[in-house]
Amino acid sequence: MANVADAAQAPGQTQAQPPARASVRTLFAQTEIDLRLFGMLVALAVILLTFNVLSDGKLIQPTNMVTMAVQAAGIAIIATGMVLVIVSRNIDLSVGSLVGLIAMSYALLMTDWFPRVFGIGPDVPFQWVLALALGIGIGAGFGAIQGFIIAYVGVPSFIVTLGGLLSIRGLVWYQSQGAAVVGLDPTFQLFGGGALGSVGELITYLLAALGAIAIVALLYNSRRQRRRYGFPVRPMWAEVLLGVLGCLAVLGLAWFANNNFWPQGLANQYAQDRGITPPPGGLQIPAGFPFPIVLLIGVTLVMSFIANRRRFGRYVYAYGGNPDAAELAGINTKWTILKTYVLMGILCALAAAIAAARLNGATLDIGASYELYVIAAAVVGGTSFAGGIGTIPGAVLGAFVMQSLAYGLSFLGVNSPGKNVVAGLVLILAVGLDTLNRRRGS
């Protein structure tokens, strides 16, 4: 790590050196790509390709990949918040129960409370907005209560959220008296993805084009800004490489998602309703990005922005690096910690929307053991329990790595207990490699 760190600050100087002397390593450093993130992308690719070979090339197909991504979305969304919680030297074990409570609330709101208590019938539009807003309120409220006890009363977060895990899951039973609740608002169900819950071909390409433009604009703006202050900048070839790779990745994903077509039955139904005569092979309707993935992308961008570009994020990392230093610098550390839990509650509400929509309702154990997968995703993604270290994109990639393993194994017919064995071992392996890597670096 030390060599990399030295090389990473050198682009301004190495520019003048003859290119013949630049090794692969310094060339790589000049692009300023995060090595850890790059390593995880490689790991994800290796896992998928391995399972693809083992399954005779059946795994890597748009339908499978989209399904896998949707399954990872909820975990990944909460993991972006778990990064900030773990970075600030805390933990949140209550996320699974909170997802359960909020998912059950969504189900009850739309099947019972809205029509019976508030007189809002199923024909009233935008009730999904109202339900989501209430869910976010519930999440933020429980987050604030737990955060207050942790930050201001000083009870260890492990204890507070362990209590939350038990008692909030208990509340789910009282919500429905033990019954599963089915039947959500049709618009709300779009949160779950699937053929109807996807944005379609055109919007997928539009989103990708927007993303590509944003990548180029960010690179350009950052370079201009650094030039303005006279700071060293990346060599031009590295900027171009990053821009091209970024745009290709975004557009490639869009193309891939658009190769996932509606199921034939649904497409035929659609054709019949519109009076279209399907072509001989059947109507091929590209689904594009599913809504939960669009939501995940949005959450990742917003959370990265909060973590890197807002004071709150800076304070979370400073507290994690050195709690005393943060306090002595005049940071309101208690308020900062409380806010991390409020944020967790809000993210749980979003993940609960996906979980409930996928089930078209809620069961008593919806969201159960999410906390374990979320923590695993954050940790595999490079978040350190020592505090102060961890990235949002890393946690999202971590969620995808874990999900790709689970999905790949079930594709090969491995059962649930078998998947757990592998997931647990991989978790230990990932953190073990990371620990060795850090030790060698320091």
Next chain:
Amino acid sequence: MAVAERVPVVEMRNIDVAFGGVHAVRDVSMDLHAGEVIGLVGGNGAGKSTLMRVLSGAHPSDGGQILIDGKVVSIKNPRDAKAHNLETIYQTLALADNISAPGNLFLGREKTTRLGSLDDSSMESETRKIMGRLNPNFKNFAQPVKSLSGGQRQAVAIARAVYFNARILIMDEPTAALGPAETAQVRQLVRQLKEEGIGIFLISHDIHDVFDLSDRISVMYHGRVVDTMAKADVTPDDVLGMIILGKKPGEVTEEEKEAIELRG
């Protein structure tokens, strides 16, 4: 002395601090004028650092008053102290190791854009300027401060105190972890800041540092101030005796003097 007629920039009156039943600071009064350096000395556990932590808002006092420019102020936390342009360089440096030098320099007082986002370019630019003055060899603005040398880390901690127009500066063992060249640099800086009219409390174990830089010297012993004297009125041996025995030079017996010489 001419300084004594002016209103002190800081005055502490009858400060008390107790940890459970232990009195770390007892009834301590002290004042500091603009452009003055007070050397604060004493053995381990004498209460110097605790007294300064009270002044910088890091620890609450159990009694007494703090006056700034002659007015009673309430310093409950580090934010309050900074609002009075009272800056502290802690012995531990109080740096967040995982954050870059500009991030640490502006920690808690970040520069933001109009929309409230961190303006990292502007902060880096300001950091480059001030480090250019304090430590021209400093080049590492992007990496976490963990990867810096002791002297560079010290420079970041000092820059943080100096950048925000300190009027009162507390330096807790600023040279303890430094090599000879860096120590000389810090001494030079103390003189320069004093010239600029900043009042400085200098905690140090190094009697030479204290005699070199201070105008007055306060000796603490078991939570009390033994005495505060103008540098010209005492010798290093007197001060050493006060640190070890907790008595003024006139009160020391012959046997005690011998004991010190044996130890020295």
